[in-house]
Amino acid sequence: MKKTMIFCMILLILVGCGRSKQEDLYTIGVLQFADHPSLDATYEGMKVKLDKLMGSENYRIIYQNAQGENGNNELMARGFVSQNVDLIYAIGTNSAQSAKNATEGTSIPVVFNAVTDPVAAGLVDSMEQPGQFVTGVSDQSPVEKQLALIKALLPEAKRMGIVYNIGEINSVTQVEVITSFEKDLEVVSIGVTSMQELPIAIQQLAEKVDVIFNITDNMVVASTANIVDIASKYKVPVLASEDGQLDEGILATESLSYFDLGESAGDIICKILVDQVDPNNLSILISDKTKLYINKEVAREFGIEIPALLEERNELK
Template sequence: MKHTKRLYGTIIFLFAFLIFAFFYTGHNEKVAKNKIPKVGVLQLMSHPALDQINQGLDDTLKKHGYINGKNIKIEFQNAQGDQSNLRTISKQFVQDNVDVAVGIATPSVQSLKNATSTIPIVMGAVTDPKGFGIIPSNTKPGGNITGVSDQAPLESQLKLIREIMPDLKNIGIIYTSSDMSATTEMKKMKKIAAKQGLNVTVSSISNVNDLEQVSTSLSQKVQAIFVPTDNTVASGMKLLSSIAAKQNIPVFPAATTMVKDGGLATYGLSQYELGEQTGEDVVKILRGKGKPATMPVTFIKKGHLILNEKQAQKLNITFPESVIKRAQKEGKIIK
């Protein structure tokens, strides 16, 4: 009789346990299903190009129904160009267990890469991901990182410069020595320009405080200045263009946003479109439709022709009619 009661008791206990486990598991699955995803966005510094990438990212998330504070938590952090800030913020994203981390600019991505090998990382504009050692392959990243490249169409940019300045013989390049993207593009543009018989003078800066002195010296040696995709120079673009203008020297930047800040012209990638593609990658990962390891890096091919008519007038430069027509058709004229 006692054995029978014990058996019944055991059966009742197991039955109760199974019911509890069933509802507990169901509850956890429901919680997991209804979990609000967290996205950490780490931006190197503030200037129009990087701000436009972030805007494109935000707008794309909204387009797909992700509203910050409602059904997604977006933790945006600006490192203000400080390496220690990059490290601190990256570690914080890992502690917060974000579902996706976005790095806007190469140093941001490198910092995130050093902080985690498991959380998905989306590159918001890295010029040469494979060349910089961030991923082993642009087509098959193989790890936790994928995203978008902002490699500028350098040959098209030099072609545009020579269309506007057919008598060009001496061109200068100014870049930040610690910026990997800028260094890569400087070397490529130097090689392209030299092949076309141009004399190239290269000047580097360590930080934005060097810009005035270095750009003043460079402006006295060349007929035009080219600026690669360079975050530090971009943050001081107004200063650079004003100094060069005193010598009647035009500045041709790689980034379209830098034309508005005093650049003369460029055929470049839209920073906003880079942000849009970054957003598409984030959405794909959040919805389980892709994993960084098998998501190829996106290289945007189509550029936009941007002309600064106001700056041209200041420099007494007349744009060829063919260039103006192309800008009206496939770009923008700033007046």
């Protein structure tokens, strides 16, 4: 009888320890809008930084991918709230908006990434004082560097084409910024509302412009291979705003490192969970560090000579 009681006590202690250990873990809900190399990199970078700062044994991740569907975003975000996660890491503007909406009225903080203009997207009050328990990392494009790259590779170009989703506020903002910033190249932009409209829009652009520039627009990025294919038939090269499109045949990009952006998000998450810093007081992070990628094979196909200074910086040797 005594042995039985001792065994039961040990069992209770072990069970109690197991439960306590689980409760001690920080639970992070990750909501990613879609599968894409850049978005994937922000997730991987975040995990690497958390492992360094917190230790992998001290947190757990519940990962959800909306597969590009806003309906999935909303359901998954609400699911995280019902699970009472400690924090939501939202990758992509649509996912961040769903996470913010789902957590309203709760104390669950949201850290976003891969959002170009969080103010215009209604996620934060300002870049300096975000408020609303939402903060994060912006992938605001280094427009000046990207336009300089186009001019260096294509000095004779006169007109640049941009296609974008008119329903994505980040895209509208980018087109406005590029159009107001660029003085030497005439910007020709066409807005679309669906993937089905893209091929016709690209064809219309390719007939008018000397180069096409892909901005960080989810619809555009998902269609890069098709855009490159159509543009190449008109002998129009395609450059992009980020390196996730390199495998799809673009000519070049002056890109932010989305892995580094993910690590920056990891820093923010650690400050909120471990250091108990109020997310309302954590400014939105913006990076100006870029890497240059020029596809030499594509350059040869278009008869483009790569300047020596660019060749020195080219990550694709």
